[in-house]
Amino acid sequence: MIDINIASKKDVKYISEILELIEGAAKKRGTGIAKRKPEYIEKKILENKSIIATDNGNLIGYCYIESWGHQKFVATSGLIVKEEYRGQGLSKKIKNKAFNLSREKFPKAKLFSITTSIAVMKLNMDIGYKPVTFKELTDDRAFWKGCEGCVNYKILQQTNRTHCLCTGLLYDPKEVEKKEDDDNKTLKVYSRWFKYKFQILSKIVKPKKVLNKAKEIAFFSF
Numbered sequence: 001m002i003d004i005n006i007a008s009k010k011d012v013k014y015i016s017e018i019l020e021l022i023e024g025a026a027k028k029r030g031t032g033i034a035k036r037k038p039e040y041i042e043k044k045i046l047e048n049k050s051i052i053a054t055d056n057g058n059l060i061g062y063c064y065i066e067s068w069g070h071q072k073f074v075a076t077s078g079l080i081v082k083e084e085y086r087g088q089g090l091s092k093k094i095k096n097k098a099f100n101l102s103r104e105k106f107p108k109a110k111l112f113s114i115t116t117s118i119a120v121m122k123l124n125m126d127i128g129y130k131p132v133t134f135k136e137l138t139d140d141r142a143f144w145k146g147c148e149g150c151v152n153y154k155i156l157q158q159t160n161r162t163h164c165l166c167t168g169l170l171y172d173p174k175e176v177e178k179k180e181d182d183d184n185k186t187l188k189v190y191s192r193w194f195k196y197k198f199q200i201l202s203k204i205v206k207p208k209k210v211l212n213k214a215k216e217i218a219f220f221s222f
């Protein structure tokens, strides 16, 4: 049975497996990845900032969230699904749980992700993230320090942290709320307009009369 939960103390036993999965996948893809230490993942688990997926107690997926820049930003990182379980929508479920956890823990924060993975870009954009330049992401040095272990770190340094191979994706709750507000306003205007139009039309055209006339015509035609 597959379980996807917010990780807790009992899940620290999975740490080395999590790191193996993340590093193994990065090597296979030949792309860069921010390296994490076991203590770092342990902290994320103990702080209830991790999502863990298991199948009958065996680790099959993971990701964690962290806040940056005095909780103004939250990033989802380290998303991994074990190879045999890919292509079944598992990362979508993990990511959605991480999104809800981020919104609950840090309701005012902007959520972001940096990735080279098309699948992850798609997952984020389905939730409402938008591609942005790195300038729109956190300037918290501690976050960018995490990139030091990546094979592409030189590029990030050379561009003064403005570009790299990763794409930045951002979910701004204020922008999303504003869009929802605007959509609701538009809906209200349309609904008022339709009500008005219906009232006017029902004064001009009496549906019953029209129907009777139509019946009359039909009777004489046969």
Ligand SMILES: CC(C)(COP(=O)(O)OP(=O)(O)OC[C@H]1O[C@@H](n2cnc3c(N)ncnc32)[C@H](O)[C@@H]1OP(=O)(O)O)[C@@H](O)C(=O)NCCC(=O)NCCS
Binding pocket: 025, 026, 078, 079, 080, 081, 082, 085, 086, 087, 088, 089, 090, 091, 092, 093, 114, 115, 116, 117, 118, 119, 120, 122, 123
């Ligand atoms: C990326 C990864 C987590 C996706 O996990 P998954 O469980 O197979 O993904 P899902 O089945 O939930 O698919 C999510 C979406 O991405 C798409 N997708 C999945 N793999 C894809 C790929 N290789 N290329 C393009 N799109 C892909 C799916 O079609 C799906 O879109 P849909 O909802 O429109 O059908 C998994 O492949 C993995 O662990 N890769 C190695 C680690 C990694 O790259 N992590 C990201 C680091 S930022």
